[in-house]
Amino acid sequence: MTRQRLLIIGGDAAGMGVAAHARRGRPVDELEIVVLERGQYTSYAACGIPYWIGGEVDSRDDLIARTPQEHRAQGIDVRLRIEATAIDLDARRVSARDLDDGSVSEFSFDDLVIATGATPLRPDLPGLDAAGVFGIQHLQDGDDVRAALDAGASRAVIVGAGYIGLEMAEALIQRGLTVTVIDRSQEPMSVVDEDMGALIAKAVRGLGITLLTGTELLEVMVEDGRATGVRCKALAGEAQVLEADLVILALGTAPTSELARVAGLDIGPSGGITTDAAMRAQIGGAAQQHIWAAGDCVEVMHRVSQRPVAIALATHAAKQARVVATHIVGGYATFPGVLGTAATKICALEIGRTGLSTKEAAAAGFEVEPTTMESTTKAGYYPGAESITTKLLVEKGTGRLLGAQIVGHEGSAKRIDVLATAIWNGMTVAQISEMDLSYAPPFSPVWDPVLIAARKAANR
């Protein structure tokens, strides 16, 4: 057997996941594994950056699951600061540039994995390149924000009130800054419905964070190359200037798929690389043998809407990496699609969601009936029992649960997993309401909040 070469573009969750699984499955003398990583870190928890900035996580090193050195010790040839610039599918070769010395090199492959991740969205507005304007995606971003804090930054404006925006708001308020969050939408966290977003808005404001919704960014104000604030405008109002030492852009991400697109691979409507069930990239809908894609750069099928979506989340990247590696070492696996399940917390407030939101359901052609139910996280008489609000979106006619959202205090968010499991299995709310879920006073009322909501929805 000749030694094969597996070339991986991108050294974070998806790319290094493939590398690690493939390494375990095939020894060094059978499979050479080369990883090209543009940055200087591998296998880091990008989702932990806000907690590191906020001080809940002690050090950057805590976020690094495995260093380049550790990967190399496992027989994985990690090349840092090397950016892939072109893929020649016919010649089975990738061109790359050294970001430090500008030198160019080429890497042949037998199997290629494209794991180029996602790129933060940046509106085309003045001032965004100024010093003091940060995204939150790479470990370096965390270093940079922490340096700004150490240098005395005291006023922050965060643009975007999604997961990262609100997690950063929490982090910076914990660090003692004055924090303003602006977002175009009427309520924060557009992955949940507006009524649930309103609950989040109330909690965010209760923390002393200024939240300006229905407000769009016009420009970043700059003096001597440094951001001094932002000019923004309420959709129905006047423009205003918010002074700031620190501007955080948290407008979401888009799949980093340009390299694949230029190489001729299919890109879907979400902007992500399309794949077959085994994560093979495609041309004209035909799967390309030995060309794989995984992680934030791909688009996947949403199991409820049956439409493609691009969801940047480590848990999908990890699963996709396992699928790709399984094939590369001679096995069989497929990626089953997603429900869009997600969770976060803003101080004591926890948020979970799964399936379709009301807007997503409408966009996919579903008619849904909403049911919202407030309950308590523990038995009402048990200390620490707090409110939990569950919203269910139920398909008209069938009673099938299509989406669910939970906003509440400690012990709320992870309950979304029960509803995700229910949606995964195509359950109706009547069926859900019958289930035998655990009960004990420290954990739930006699009827778990999830069951109460399902019961109410089933009774409609």
Added chain:
Amino acid sequence: MTRQRLLIIGGDAAGMGVAAHARRGRPVDELEIVVLERGQYTSYAACGIPYWIGGEVDSRDDLIARTPQEHRAQGIDVRLRIEATAIDLDARRVSARDLDDGSVSEFSFDDLVIATGATPLRPDLPGLDAAGVFGIQHLQDGDDVRAALDAGASRAVIVGAGYIGLEMAEALIQRGLTVTVIDRSQEPMSVVDEDMGALIAKAVRGLGITLLTGTELLEVMVEDGRATGVRCKALAGEAQVLEADLVILALGTAPTSELARVAGLDIGPSGGITTDAAMRAQIGGAAQQHIWAAGDCVEVMHRVSQRPVAIALATHAAKQARVVATHIVGGYATFPGVLGTAATKICALEIGRTGLSTKEAAAAGFEVEPTTMESTTKAGYYPGAESITTKLLVEKGTGRLLGAQIVGHEGSAKRIDVLATAIWNGMTVAQISEMDLSYAPPFSPVWDPVLIAARKAANR
């Protein structure tokens, strides 16, 4: 329409649940509702008694969801301290005795609901009737134990290391007592497998509780009518005497079904009243119209083993009550059976279980393969990440999940609900491992512990 009379025997979760639902469904001039309750409380949370004794719940009143007066204000005729003594099914009449004055009366009915609950198991040993020996079932038991604590009790022996036994151990150690728990089994909490029980034993002992497993009670020592301790014996050892001011019996319960049995109704192998899917009691397997049973006194079908079980739990009582009341007011509903899902906590240690244990699986004819996996409750780098151990029992050949057990720290127990939902839907561990569960650093590692365990089991 003549006014109908609904007569209910038993005024706790099941009985008052039927009463309250039926009252909402039918007005007072159509349906008279009479409840005979042997005790002096209604609708109380028996499962909260340990937390009240431990001081986490402030007062007895917190455990009472609705008082007799409140029920009466809703048009429910609650008769306290009245014990039903016989049911005449042909004459549709119940005989009863006033426990205070001994007077006897009769109550006719159109619909009868038997909700007589469960009775604590008491071995036939000397001394169990002495002062200072308590069960933990009725609110009065809580009063009595609290009075004993106020009177200076400082050493407690708890017989039985199940839910109630360990919850009482936690309560009494929090109250400053010296606590010893004895149990015949080799490990505590026999609803989980012994290896998981060993984790619980370690945590219990870590709290300063003396736990003597493999030890059986021989007698309660009595002086002047008061318990002074217990004599017990290690199965492979000598008898010993444990001095105590307080002896708690926590040996589980059996359905209180004698009244139904004497009336000619079917009693199943578990000792519970058998019913059809709509909770109608039966004679010779034939459902009896307008004779219902609900709550701890009934036996229900275990959805995995397909065998009857009697599980005393408020959540089942509440669901069964709703089924019965729905029929009484002219609707249709069925009780779908149980999975034996349960949760509890002993100080910081949380325990959840669902489906079949290894012993239960064997008894029901299933062959299972166990997989045990240790993980963390949050991302490893996130503060407060603690250990969680998940054990899955998988059917040989099919890969179907038949049972699951979780022991771990904060955030562990409620994860059992995901596995309960999976078992409810007949999922295999391979299917479970593919699911889209929520991920965020404060709530789980990138792969939720449940998914990690399922993946490991699927790989076997």
